[in-house]
Amino acid sequence: MPWSKLILRLGAVTAAMILIWRVVLALLGEGYDPARHLLTGAIVSAAVLPVVLLALRLDRLPWRTIGHHAAAANLRAFMLGAGLWLLPALLGTALCVALGWSSITPRSSPAGILAALPPLALGVFLAEALPEELAVRGYLQGMVARRAAHWVALVVQMMLFVVFAWAVGALDSIQQWMFVPGFGLILGIVRALAGSVWASMGVHFAWMTTTQLLNGHASVDGLQTLQFVAFALLPSATLATVFSLRRPDFRWTAREAPHAR
Numbered sequence: 001m002p003w004s005k006l007i008l009r010l011g012a013v014t015a016a017m018i019l020i021w022r023v024v025l026a027l028l029g030e031g032y033d034p035a036r037h038l039l040t041g042a043i044v045s046a047a048v049l050p051v052v053l054l055a056l057r058l059d060r061l062p063w064r065t066i067g068h069h070a071a072a073a074n075l076r077a078f079m080l081g082a083g084l085w086l087l088p089a090l091l092g093t094a095l096c097v098a099l100g101w102s103s104i105t106p107r108s109s110p111a112g113i114l115a116a117l118p119p120l121a122l123g124v125f126l127a128e129a130l131p132e133e134l135a136v137r138g139y140l141q142g143m144v145a146r147r148a149a150h151w152v153a154l155v156v157q158m159m160l161f162v163v164f165a166w167a168v169g170a171l172d173s174i175q176q177w178m179f180v181p182g183f184g185l186i187l188g189i190v191r192a193l194a195g196s197v198w199a200s201m202g203v204h205f206a207w208m209t210t211t212q213l214l215n216g217h218a219s220v221d222g223l224q225t226l227q228f229v230a231f232a233l234l235p236s237a238t239l240a241t242v243f244s245l246r247r248p249d250f251r252w253t254a255r256e257a258p259h260a261r
Contacts, residue, residue: 001143001146001147010156013052013055017132017135018167020051022168024040028040034123037119038123044131045127048135049131052135052138065142065146067137068196069198073196074196078199080202080242081194081202081206082202085207085235086210089235092229095230101229102225102226103221104220105219128204132204136160136187141154142256150253151252153256154185154252157188162180162184186232190239193247194243194246194247207235210231
């Protein structure tokens with residue numbers, strides 16, 4: 001695919017994502033409500049999937065182009081990504097609390113937290129992890145990686161992810177401006193090393209579910225330290241190490257092979 005055509009594809013998919021999210025947010029409003037969160041996720045996922053499918057069909061490309069494989073392989077990649085984020089995050093949280101860098105005070109009972117977790121997790125998956133990963137780390141990163149080196153695809157998807165976040169109003173504080181680019185890079189690294197968009201989807205799901213559960217049901221002192229050490233640094237090192245060992249032939253300066261798993 002020539003660069004001119006590829007740039008048009010990237011722009012069209014990014015614009016479609018922005019339009020979908022802005023329309024849904026305008027219709028349903030913002031702020032967390034379990035039912036509204038689930039409805040938002042259902043609409044967003046139902047709208048993004050056809051966009052990605054249409055983009056692939058226009059160029060007669062298979063689903064594996066965006067890192068989507070057989071159901072069993074997708075499930076394994078999802079669980080591995082989620083687990084490799086969650087375990088170091090829990091250890092990092094325990095470390096931060098033990099050393100006095102952070103403190104966590106629950107605002108809800110254990111029963112209340114357990115009751116809130118299923119709808120929150122499903123909402124995060126439908127509204128964020130599934131559509132954003134398929135479109136950004138899947139289609140946008142996958143298409144550029146076929147034409148340019150992996151590191152170029154990594155940077156491009158991060159930049160488009162920041163544009164998307166800004167356009168839908170997600171960059172409303174300096175903390176978000178500091179977080180979103182790094183978040184996009186970490187997810188992009190996982191997607192590239194794993195060869196599967198479902199691995200980055202698992203990381204996205206675990207990270208955002210944990211963050212939103214904590215924000216909604218606990219008070220945290222030393223939040224920035226907790227987010228850096230427990231949620232970003234330790235999980236990122238673990239993810240990069242494990243996936244690099246699983247794919248020793250991976251080169252950031254190479255393009256994604258058409259037959260890549």
